[in-house]
Amino acid sequence: MKTDLYHLLKEPEEETSEEKIFSERVSQIPRSFLREILKIASKPEIISFAGGVPNPDFFPIEKLKEAAIDVFAYSGKEALQYSNSEGYLPLREYIAARYKITNGLIIKPEEILITNGSQQGLDLIGKLLLDKGDKVLLEKPSYLGAIQALSVFQPEFFNADLREDGIDAEQVETILWENKIKLFYAVPDFQNPTGISYSLERRKELAEIFKYHNTIIVEDNPYGEIRFEGKVLPSFKNLLPDQTILLGSFSKIIAPGIRLGWVVAKKKYMDKLIIAKQGADLHSNFLSQKIIYSFLKNNNLDNHLTRIKEGYKKQRDLMLELIENNFSKEIKITKPSGGLFLWLTLPEKADAYEVLEKAVEEGIAFVPGNTFFQDGKGKNTIRLSFSSCNETTMKTGILKLSNVLNNYIQNLQLK
């Protein structure tokens, strides 16, 4: 196990051949250490708190199967043929209508583009908006997939610290005054990796700032519908509709293997996004679009969501309880009211990679928080996902992890 991990921690090899084969941009995409950890974490002998993956027990397998049978029986020829780049219109209508209920947003179906998960949305937005050297503001820490997707287009990244109530508005304002920031990428609800949500006050304050500076906001919201308590807060799309591009996904609320997400953007962006989508892969999987739509048409999504939210809430509660009862008091924890993640902050001197090595030896995996920082910071932080374990596994795993962590911190203090 150790060998794997040491191998992963090494920097990727540099291009050595005399002739330059690869594009400049390739060397700028950070390697996804996270996905490499997920490979280790996927070994059956490992209890994993690493992946931001939904609990497969919550997948509506039977109902999706019925939906698939329905599609093959009644519209097989259509579902298996080429389709338009924008996505299946009834599905876009469904998503548009749902935004009105969940967020009070008035979205037209033609403002929605169906993508291969929201990750593709990020790729298309990068293509559309970013020239080399354009300036992008991120939360610190930030979602690694976004950094990867946007890096391809060689922007210059800026970061402002994420606080308990959202990104630090003062830092944001300073950065915006000093730099022409083109795009701000954020996950304001149950953020990945921290689980933090922006407060109402912070949202309004930031909206004012971004409005003044005319910054495009890319608001990624894959977890918004997985809320355990509290009220839905206005999104940036509510506060600054013209300036905000919103990303959504079925991955967390239905299933990720079906790879369907969407981008919501005003017409001026959408026309060009569709051209970029054509170039990227013509259109999203049409069979999956038809299956998801048939599922949504024949089932009540809210009933499904109630069920999975209860499940995830139980898992969050159990993990928080186990941590509270067993982890050293030196470790700080976020208490998210939704989503899939908790965030641990160990004492300053700690190095989560060292903890991970010991944890993997005990058959436990998680993601060192440093992975989500671009400036090498966050070495003493850890992302734990409470989404993918059942009760027994979680108990075993967290108790083992508490031993590893508590011993590590004790040794650290003795040094």
Added chain:
Amino acid sequence: MKTDLYHLLKEPEEETSEEKIFSERVSQIPRSFLREILKIASKPEIISFAGGVPNPDFFPIEKLKEAAIDVFAYSGKEALQYSNSEGYLPLREYIAARYKITNGLIIKPEEILITNGSQQGLDLIGKLLLDKGDKVLLEKPSYLGAIQALSVFQPEFFNADLREDGIDAEQVETILWENKIKLFYAVPDFQNPTGISYSLERRKELAEIFKYHNTIIVEDNPYGEIRFEGKVLPSFKNLLPDQTILLGSFSKIIAPGIRLGWVVAKKKYMDKLIIAKQGADLHSNFLSQKIIYSFLKNNNLDNHLTRIKEGYKKQRDLMLELIENNFSKEIKITKPSGGLFLWLTLPEKADAYEVLEKAVEEGIAFVPGNTFFQDGKGKNTIRLSFSSCNETTMKTGILKLSNVLNNYIQNLQLK
């Protein structure tokens, strides 16, 4: 109908706002006039020879349905979960094994990346290899989707004429001596848009030239398995395995709505292609990968291919016969031994857009060949797809088109 067409023929609007919103690259992606024509062509009152779409009557709907039921029943949790970026290993093993049978190619599964149709392969290859200003050689005419996908990365395009036996080797050699061409994109078997296949001699001659100049060959082969007569010829991947990146797809041989293709490349490319795939959309639709694999495992693909090849051959034969018996002798036709397309060359003075306008009024659609030229040439050419019509529709459509064409040519000669 006329309004639609005139609207389409207009150039897209330029960005007029004071502030530059979009990336430089966006303005360089050619608008897909083809996909716009396909929108007209998809209207039920239109008989379309425009789309390069497979005949939906040939989709193995029942067997794919059984495959889907099988996947939901036995591996629903796995199929609906996140998966690896490379693609489902058993599917990659199947593809690798098939290359040995069909092309005598020894491909390792780890040299295969599953993509959202081969179109995404082009996007990833562009990302991987092309910096702004890098030089790319294309066939003239060339597949528009490739031009679109690669344009995003702002290369400089070069073209050499496509002859009856492949791209003009003399022109290629001159271009390669005068320019450091990084990448050559070609469809050597039953090319889109012309239906032309490279002769054995031409393949060997070109392989020598590309070997000498160390040009990367991107060989796109979506139609190779739809051969009606004649022997499979060695691909560039056979002739120059290290230098060739090969693209394949299930779109034409099984169904496009399922959006699965693949890239075959040596490890040095593959490692970085996988990172680019992660950034682009994490991984291809896993449910579809499992369904296709289950279909392939439980059915004999060759039996399916025999059936669809017979069908397409009949369609090609009928279209050729109708053209031969009805079209003006002034019109030259390619006679492809596979694939989906015929290519018409009208007298020099003719303008296929003018023909299209009249044809649409008669309820017939096709793609003006000019669409596939980057230098505005080919105004007197037409791509006809024989793939998507049944016998009766084809007869009606080709007879109507012959009236439009013959009248047009007669008037042209009177002018």
